[in-house]
Amino acid sequence: MSDDAAFEGVLRQIDDSVPFEPGYYNESYLDRRVTARMRRRGTESHREYERLLRDDATERQALMDALTINVTEFFRNPEMWEVLRGVLRDLTAEQRRVRVWSAPCADGREPYSLAMLACDDPEIDEGRIEVLGSDISEEALENAREGVYHTTRTTDIAAELDLLTEPTRYVERDDDAFRVRSEPRRLVEFETHDLISDGARDPFDVVLCRNLLIYIDVDHKGALFDTLEASLTDDGVLVVGMTESVPPDRTDRYEPIEKRRRVFRRA
Numbered sequence: 001m002s003d004d005a006a007f008e009g010v011l012r013q014i015d016d017s018v019p020f021e022p023g024y025y026n027e028s029y030l031d032r033r034v035t036a037r038m039r040r041r042g043t044e045s046h047r048e049y050e051r052l053l054r055d056d057a058t059e060r061q062a063l064m065d066a067l068t069i070n071v072t073e074f075f076r077n078p079e080m081w082e083v084l085r086g087v088l089r090d091l092t093a094e095q096r097r098v099r100v101w102s103a104p105c106a107d108g109r110e111p112y113s114l115a116m117l118a119c120d121d122p123e124i125d126e127g128r129i130e131v132l133g134s135d136i137s138e139e140a141l142e143n144a145r146e147g148v149y150h151t152t153r154t155t156d157i158a159a160e161l162d163l164l165t166e167p168t169r170y171v172e173r174d175d176d177a178f179r180v181r182s183e184p185r186r187l188v189e190f191e192t193h194d195l196i197s198d199g200a201r202d203p204f205d206v207v208l209c210r211n212l213l214i215y216i217d218v219d220h221k222g223a224l225f226d227t228l229e230a231s232l233t234d235d236g237v238l239v240v241g242m243t244e245s246v247p248p249d250r251t252d253r254y255e256p257i258e259k260r261r262r263v264f265r266r267a
């Protein structure tokens with residue numbers, strides 16, 4: 001069997017055995033993740049790894065975790081959050097309910113960042129804000145609902161919260177553990193949602209879709225953007241990741257609020 005055919009076999013195993021659709025993602029991304037797992041398990045060929053996946057539930061879970069890339073931070077790319085601060089001040093000043101969707105939200109740090117910013121900034125009326133966080137990964141969402149984050153060798157939670165004037169008002173610290181307090185927590189809800197196949201949600205005033213598009217295969221980006229567009233109000237605000245962009249055939253549908261920070265308004 002050629003190595004290409006064996007790699008296809010691995011992808012089929014993924015498709016059949018874990019709640020993850022390999023067809024959505026670009027091949028170089030899938031290849032990197034599978035190769036990393038193979039190295040970890042000392043597996044020499046795709047054929048051998050395919051067998052391992054079939055026989056070993058622990059490896060199936062480990063691969064699923066590796067594929068869902070739920071790396072995130074509180075206030076990831078702080079400059080973008082300064083732009084969003086202005087957007088939220090303006091929207092809440094309009095004296096109406098403001099709905100925000102963080103999709104994908106990974107372990108919840110992005111939607112909680114938004115809720116904390118709203119509570120922290122005296123010019124944002126947090127009483128008007130509702131945040132939905134969604135993700136395809138149940139495990140990430142469990143973590144999000146729990147709302148507890150740990151400082152580790154590679155993650156400094158206190159530093160991530162630097163943008164807030166009063167971080168301890170929003171998190172309760174117990175040594176290395178940080179628990180999100182009820183003031184920001186009550187603004188946020190979580191739900192499982194697949195951005196490619198589950199379709200649109202109620203229109204939102206702000207949609208954050210950051211750091212997923214880079215992994216998505218070109219053929220599926222259209223479906224993802226259809227979902228985002230159908231989930232935005234007529235003049236809704238869309239935020240993508242710092243290394244991501246609106247596809248060229250759709251740029252006329254958005255006007256930049258701050259292009260360098262990837263914050264756009266629907267035109």
Ligand SMILES: C[S@@+](CC[C@H](N)C(=O)[O-])C[C@H]1O[C@@H](n2cnc3c(N)ncnc32)[C@H](O)[C@@H]1O
Pocket residue numbers: 024068069070071072073076103104105106107110134135136137140193194195196197209210211212241
């Ligand atoms: C790198 S995280 C991004 C989290 C956050 N937006 C940020 O920028 O820090 C990517 C997330 O996308 C989720 N994901 C992958 N495919 C998805 C899909 N089809 N629909 C919804 N979420 C998906 C993963 O589970 C992961 O939690």
